Amino acid sequence: MFKAIVSADTLRTTLDSVSVLVDECKIHLNEDGLAIRAVDPANVGMVDLELSADAFESYEADGGLIGVNLSRLEDIAGMADAGQLVHLELDEETRKLHIRxxxxxxxxxxxxPDSIRQEPDLPDLDLSAHVVVEGADIHRAVKAADMVSDHIALGVDETEETFYVDAEGDTDDVHLELGREDLIDLEVGPAHSLFSLDYLKDMNKAIPKDAEVRMELGEEFPVKMHFDIAEGQGTVTFMLAPRIQSD
Amino acid sequence: MFKAIVSADTLRTTLDSVSVLVDECKIHLNEDGLAIRAVDPANVGMVDLELSADAFESYEADGGLIGVNLSRLEDIAGMADAGQLVHLELDEETRKLHIRxxxxxxxxxxxxPDSIRQEPDLPDLDLSAHVVVEGADIHRAVKAADMVSDHIALGVDETEETFYVDAEGDTDDVHLELGREDLIDLEVGPAHSLFSLDYLKDMNKAIPKDAEVRMELGEEFPVKMHFDIAEGQGTVTFMLAPRIQSD
Amino acid sequence: MFKAIVSADTLRTTLDSVSVLVDECKIHLNEDGLAIRAVDPANVGMVDLELSADAFESYEADGGLIGVNLSRLEDIAGMADAGQLVHLELDEETRKLHIRxxxxxxxxxxxxPDSIRQEPDLPDLDLSAHVVVEGADIHRAVKAADMVSDHIALGVDETEETFYVDAEGDTDDVHLELGREDLIDLEVGPAHSLFSLDYLKDMNKAIPKDAEVRMELGEEFPVKMHFDIAEGQGTVTFMLAPRIQSD
Known part of the structure; x- marks a missing residue:
């Protein structure tokens, strides 16, 4: 059984965080909120999302699992005005979701749900460098890198105490360097990895510009990016696997 | 002879109401205002428009008839700013319209005018159900129905005293129900007909969101939709023929 | 050596004035400011631009010459917010421009620079008619003419003391007439020439709507259009060769 009322804004933010990676996903209707985990078909990008029952106007669920077409659900949520409420109710018998x-x-x-790609396990990684940065800075880095290359390097300079972004094109290069004064927080550690820009661009679409994004980085390791949604009542973690350095 | 001055806004609204159905039309330059009637090439959607001389800053005409290319005229009207005045004057000799x-x-x-499709007669129909609804609600119904189907059913539930919109897709359905409290007015009567969504989408483009739209409905009958333009100095009637129910 | 700081707005306006005609250009890094001259591949449209050192927050140069890809440089300038400063520094050794x-x-x-099309000489012409007009009026004339034709005639009526624009299409015509009361200034003289609308449309893109544009016109002669950029610290001159009258 599942019956909930949620603001259109919260529903849209939640769906957007997942739809940047996959078209369909499983949603766990837990007693204390929704949970979604998904990985893209190439096994490169993962998302782990939790939305607490407190993010809803009202919420009742008992641990069911449903499979949804995300773009369909986004279109419906798009029918509502920003402040409007969306009523969701699962019909167990017909396996249909009534949205009002x-x-x-x-x-x-x-x-x-059995026809949807299996949910990934997000590995526990010992990533020694931690950077807390504004969403707007990730946006700026991705946009600039996209002018010159398909790849982007993220790293930490332990001596300079900076977080940096590098993109090398055939003729032109882009370099963004953020020191302690530009960052919300920084724990230095050895970190430098190369990533596919396409994936980072997709993830970036779901990161609000005013979000505090906590990044965990290592040497030739995946990057994890954590941020809150729904005024702190929900959390999203993106994990992106590194590309092997070609030079 | 025809010589008139009209605000760019009023001219654009008038043209838009007709151009959603046809590319060319005849305009009757009556002494008391303009009149346009047109039907789309498939004989499914009709429009009947009257714009009173009072909608103009100044208006002189003596019953002539001209044929115009609507998109051309819309482009010209689009050159004016919202409040600007458009001067129209017919040169009888050259059969050209001077627009200043x-x-x-x-x-x-x-x-x-003889090369333009003949004007339709809008039949007098005895449609027993009358619904007065905001343009915004028609907009919402059309947009939602468009997510699941190419057809849309409009009807009145006499017992529940509601106006309803139904669209059935292959897997998903849309249902909109408006009671007396959501409607501006309602006269119940037997009414349920299926329409092509494409036509209703086109007509909807010409219906202002804040317009009061008076709909006349019957059982497997056309729908008529009436609304005012030009601050009440003009009226538009759309008529849409029903599709034969396939189920 | 070249090292300068300039507002993103000023940089963008400067680049736009040239990129409407060519993809690549030479920039003279003079002691007292930048200078650019370019002609389109068909030798029909020319631009002559000067941006004084006073338009910069800081400016140091000693007469060098660089060749740049304009759209690349525009993309980079587009990364900055309107008020943000762009730092430019030339690395003489690597022949790269560092933009921060x-x-x-x-x-x-x-x-x-040797691989870029040679810079044109803008001929000194004795154009007897001078018209000073708002950029918005050029914009309006070009947009209206574009509805009916590929060509546009610019001229001065010495008797009526008006500046006029004419475009003749297969069926429809456009005529814009501006008298002394609509113009900022007018010196009458014999003037009537036909121009390619495509070029004028491109040039128009670079003319701010609130700019005072000084036009010099003659009989079957090129038109010169002068306007200021960067709050008067820069000047742009466009010159457009006439089409031979076909009628």
Whole structure:
């Protein structure tokens, strides 16, 4: 059983965080909130999302699991005005989700969860460098790197105590360096890894510009990016696998 | 003879109401205002528009008839700022319309009215259900139905005293129900008909969101939609033929 | 040696004035400011731009010459917010331009100036009609003419004391007439020439709507258009060759 009321804004932010990586996903309807984990078909980017029951106007669930088409659900959420409430109710028998926005009712056919790609385990990694940065700075780095290259290096300079972003093109280069005064927080440690810019661009779309993003970095290791959604009532973790350095 | 001055806003609203259905139309330059009637090439959607001489800053005409290319005329009207005045004057000899906006003069070649599709008669129908609804609600219904289907059913539930919109897709359904408290007015009567969504989407483009739209509905009958333009100095009626129910 | 700091706005306006005609250009890094002259591949449109050292926050140069890819440089300038400062520094050894915006550094490979199309001489012409007009009026004339034709005639009516724009299409015509009361200034003289609308549309993109544009016109002669950029610290001259009248 699942029955919940949530603001259209919160629902959209939640869906966007996952839809940048996958088209369909499983949603765990836990007693204390929603949980989604997904990995893209190439096993390069992962997302782990939790949205507490407190993020909802009202929330009742008992541990079910549903499979949804994310773009379909995003279109429906897009019908609501920013402040409007979205009513969700699962019909266990027909396996359909009833979505109500004001007088409008949308009946969404669910997807068999078994037909959806298996959920990944986000590995526990010992990443020694921690950087807390504004979403706007990630946005700026990704946009600049995209002018010259398909790859982007993220790293920490232990001596200079800076977080840096590097992109090397055929003729032009981009370099962004943020010191302690530009960062919200920094714990230095050996860190330098190369990533596919395409994935980082997709993840960046889901990161609010005013979010505090906590990044965990290592030497030729994945990067983890954590940030809050729904005014702190939800958390998102992106994990992106590194590319092997070609030079 | 025809000579008139009209605000760019009023001219644009008038043209838009017709151009959603046809590319060319005849305009009757009556003594008391303009009149346009047109039907789309498939004979499914019709429009009947009247714009009173009072909607103009100044208006002189003696019953002529001209044929115009609507998108051309819309482009010209689009050159004016919202509040600006558009001067129109017919040159009977050359059969050209002189359009002046500030110092800019556009000479528009007219189309021979005989070469334009014949004007339809909008039939008098005995449609027993009357619904007065905000344009914004039609907009919402059309947008939601478009997510799941190419057709849309409009009807009145006589017992529940509601106006409803239904769209059934292959897997998902949309249902919008508006009761007396959501409607401006409602006269119940037997009403349920299926329409092509494409036509309703086009007509919806010409319906202002804040307009009061009076709908007349029946059982497997056309729908008529009436609304005012030009601050009540003009009226538009759309009529849409029903699709035959396939189920 | 070249080292300068300039507002993103000023840099963008400067680049836009040239990029409407050419993809690459030579920039003279004179002691008292930048200078750019360029002609389009068909030898029809020319631009002559000067940006004084006073337009910069700081400026040091000793007469060098660099070749740049304009769209690349525009993309980089586009990374900055409107008020932000852009730091430019030439590395003579590597022939690269270092561009810094806040913590972001972009290293731009320059182009060998010898590989760029030769700079034109803007001929001294004895154009007897002078018109000073708002950029917004040029914008309006170009947009209206574009509805009916590929060509546009610019001229001065010496008797009526007006500046006029004419465009003749297959069926429709556009005519814009501006008298002394609509113009900032007018010196009458014999003037009527036909121009390619494509070029004028491109030049128009670089003319601010609130700019005072001084036009010099003659009989079947090129038109020269002068306007200021960077709050009067820079000047742009466009010159456009006439089309031969076909009628």
């Amino acid at each position: 926005i004001d007088g409008l009712e949308y009946t969404l056919a669910l997807i068999d | 906006i500030d110092g800019l003069e556009y000479t528009l070649a007219l189309i021979d | 915006i806040d913590g972001l550094e972009y290293t731009l490979a320059l182009i060998d």
